[in-house]
Amino acid sequence: MRIKSLLTTVIAVTALLPLTACGSGADQAIGGIGGDSVVGGTGEGDGGPNEGTLDNPTKNGGVNGNAPKNGTAFQQLPKAATMAAAARYVNGYTKCTSVATDKNDYEYWDDDAQYDAKWSVTERGDCGKGTRIFMLKDPKAFQAAYKASIDAELAADPKKGINGGFAVGQDFAVIATSRNAITAMTKPGGLFILNCNPNFAPPSGYVKEKALVSGCVLTDYFKD
Template sequence: MRIKSIITTVTAVTALLALTTACGGDATPTAGTGGDSSAANGAGDGGPNEGTLDNPTKNGGVYGSAPKDGTAFQKLPKAGTMAAAARFVNGFTQCDRVSTTPGEDGPSEDSKLGPAYTVTETGYCGRRNVTTIVLYKDPKAFQTAFKAEMEKNGGGNPNSGIVVGQDFAVGSQSADAMSALLQPQAGLLMLNCHADFNPPSGFRKEPALVKGCVLTDYYKD
């Protein structure tokens, strides 16, 4: 969803949704994106970022960390670091230079996510449209805070939300960027907490970590 539409419903979340600009990268990330080839082939060093984009391993990689019968959330990509998250996003939409400052076209200081979201780091990328990436340490707390903010501000567009991974979330001023991150190759899903959300048949609507929210690959600006 575009930043301006989010501002009307979730002021605090605009910083997050400003994350993914209309980045049109050519490369398609694989399980080894952001890590070295030896780690991707199962020779991980078992370090603190093992199983993330920085250090994927054969049995704990970005797409292989969850069992085949794992939940939709368990199968989402996991970044580990801001650099890894930005590289991943850049594979689908422009995010080749990430910064800790939003620049003049980015979200305002007062739109940053509060403590309830457990955000540990925020990054901005993109040129004409700003893309915002946040890393968070508690996914359930993040989803709870997102739902509360949506309810507080009236919900807004029932077909929008925020794109999430296991430990990071992305938002953009560009609807095209948001859609690009939901394509099957990306493996990300949108957190939607609208009570009236009812996607067309064929789109995913999986349980999120918080009751009343779902993870979906459907988005309409």
């Protein structure tokens, strides 16, 4: 029975592997802290080969390494542990074969400077084409900072429609300027959109679950 169960698990994981085949960054050099590169396959610095993909989801945390199958919506979100793992995860749904972490190569450096220690952001990376990754030390503090920013925008313009924000995992968040990228990362990607608009009401059939901060929800519905 144990052998049969193991074989079933291997087959199931193998069947899912094509999800990460879209420009997989497993063997690409991926930027780390301070612009240093972490090369997949060396086992140095980022948990080893293909960390954060379905064939190695749990090394050094990995994507979903500590996410329980049952739990709150937040607890079921992907968990990356490192920028390299987050980048490989994102690369399964939209191109992120390399990550820029220095000002010279980060297209939205000045715009994203606001997402700093006050937001509990420890590292920022630019995948190119408008997709950026933010590693989080304290996801609750990050959500609280995002809610405060939304509250300020609504105070200035109560009629302003804010229907979407960051796509979030447990310890990383993503901004993408492409609607297709956001859709791919939420369905079937497994991330949720953090929405803190008190007037947000998604159409029937979409997820609307509690976030870590009162007044915010996690949803798979996004509208520009």
